[in-house]
Amino acid sequence: MSAATPRAVKVLGLMLTGLGIVASILLFVLPTPASSLGGWVVGSTVGRPTTVELPYLCRSYGRAEPSRKLTCPGATWQDGDQKVTGTLYGRRQDLTTGDELGDHVDARVFGSTAYARPPASNYGVVIAALALVVVGLASTAFGTLATALGGPGEASVSGDAGPNPSPLRPLAERHGLGQVISAYRTSEFSMAELILVIAAQLALAVMAGVVATLVTAEDHVDVIIAAGIGVAAVGAVGFRLRKRHHWRRRHRGALAGVCEHGVLVSSAEHTFACRWSEAEFIGTPVALSALAATAPFSIRAPGGRTFTFDGDSWDEIRLLRGSVYENVYRVAAERLHADFHAGRDVTFGDVTVNRAGVTRGGTSLPYEEIRGLVRDNDNLTILPRRASLPTVRLPVAATPNVEILMQLLGRGKEHANARH
Numbered sequence: 001m002s003a004a005t006p007r008a009v010k011v012l013g014l015m016l017t018g019l020g021i022v023a024s025i026l027l028f029v030l031p032t033p034a035s036s037l038g039g040w041v042v043g044s045t046v047g048r049p050t051t052v053e054l055p056y057l058c059r060s061y062g063r064a065e066p067s068r069k070l071t072c073p074g075a076t077w078q079d080g081d082q083k084v085t086g087t088l089y090g091r092r093q094d095l096t097t098g099d100e101l102g103d104h105v106d107a108r109v110f111g112s113t114a115y116a117r118p119p120a121s122n123y124g125v126v127i128a129a130l131a132l133v134v135v136g137l138a139s140t141a142f143g144t145l146a147t148a149l150g151g152p153g154e155a156s157v158s159g160d161a162g163p164n165p166s167p168l169r170p171l172a173e174r175h176g177l178g179q180v181i182s183a184y185r186t187s188e189f190s191m192a193e194l195i196l197v198i199a200a201q202l203a204l205a206v207m208a209g210v211v212a213t214l215v216t217a218e219d220h221v222d223v224i225i226a227a228g229i230g231v232a233a234v235g236a237v238g239f240r241l242r243k244r245h246h247w248r249r250r251h252r253g254a255l256a257g258v259c260e261h262g263v264l265v266s267s268a269e270h271t272f273a274c275r276w277s278e279a280e281f282i283g284t285p286v287a288l289s290a291l292a293a294t295a296p297f298s299i300r301a302p303g304g305r306t307f308t309f310d311g312d313s314w315d316e317i318r319l320l321r322g323s324v325y326e327n328v329y330r331v332a333a334e335r336l337h338a339d340f341h342a343g344r345d346v347t348f349g350d351v352t353v354n355r356a357g358v359t360r361g362g363t364s365l366p367y368e369e370i371r372g373l374v375r376d377n378d379n380l381t382i383l384p385r386r387a388s389l390p391t392v393r394l395p396v397a398a399t400p401n402v403e404i405l406m407q408l409l410g411r412g413k414e415h416a417n418a419r420h
Helices: 004-029 037-046 120-149 169-174 191-216 220-251 317-341 402-419
Strands: 048-053 069-079 082-091 104-110 113-115 180-185 255-259 262-266 271-275 280-283 297-300 306-309 346-348 351-353 357-360 363-366 370-375 379-384 392-395
Touching (some): 004 120, 120 191, 169 255, 180 317, 255 317, 271 297, 280 317, 297 317, 306 317, 317 346, 346 402, 351 402, 357 392, 357 402, 370 402, 379 402
Parallel strands (some): 082 113
Antiparallel strands (some): 048 069, 104 113, 255 262, 280 297, 297 306, 370 379, 379 392
16 A cells, blocks of 8 residues: 555545534534524434423414424423423424314423424434544544554655666566666556545445434335435445456556666556557647646557556656657657658558648548648647538547647648649
């Protein structure tokens, strides 16, 4: 486990604990402690059962909505030999005898307040908020304990490994990739993983509230709603566990080496090696700084073999991308420019360019018919001079070596303009 893991879990626990505490305070304080949702749940659970006489003002609310919460000041009940006056909280449907509110109702007294039975959903909300505090405290305790026990340290660029770090040296030599210039490894705990953990722990708190709702529900509608929420919460936990297993199986212990003559990736499941002279770079351009921190990119080797670096799984993805990008373009640009000027076809995925023009599928545009190039975050668009000709739109994230493609298109237009 990376040292980042217990720290992240500890921070997560503190966040959830704070969220649960804030939610609990709001539930037990607003609008007043006695009339709050939490106060109603506690009072109707631990209060002393008794019979409460309703005041005339409260009985006049008989035609109110059944689910409406009624506040009945001036309600009276017996406390031993004394008659006590206080406030009763309840719903019309729980205080009704026939079509009208009765004179007396069964309730529970807590302090100077009487409470009729609250909706089952109130129990669920209160229990979920308290469960969130418990889950948060458990995560905080786990993160604190794990931090105290220590770990192997941050997984990041292996600056202490130097050239030819031992795990990659034999593989680099076997594939003829030369010295390992820098090495990178997968994260133990990614941002996507953290989001999944937050969702799963919130789902656990919701499940506790669902159980409380199901136990106290007397209405079929409450049962159906609670069951639906419970199924969704269980699904969220299951999805988190499945994604965690998939992430571990796919990325566990992976190392990437930027070598003299190529890139090398080694994990428990497979090894990927590709020479710079044979590689194609596919991905979000480095120039898009807003996405550069976590955006994925791919290396395509001869034969269609492709390895994708998930930007949220690899530490220091920006440095790794920069190293791969520079090496691929340093070697590929020279080769592709030479092929182009020699009159040979140069391919970029499903796009072919040569000295005559550009072709994609059944669409061909000579350079004389190209008005210009427009590039945004998503596409490279080749605009024709005439409306009768097709517009060629290429997705940037799926087009290999798109910068070199733009350079060759620019050279082709220059030659076409020089001929005219």
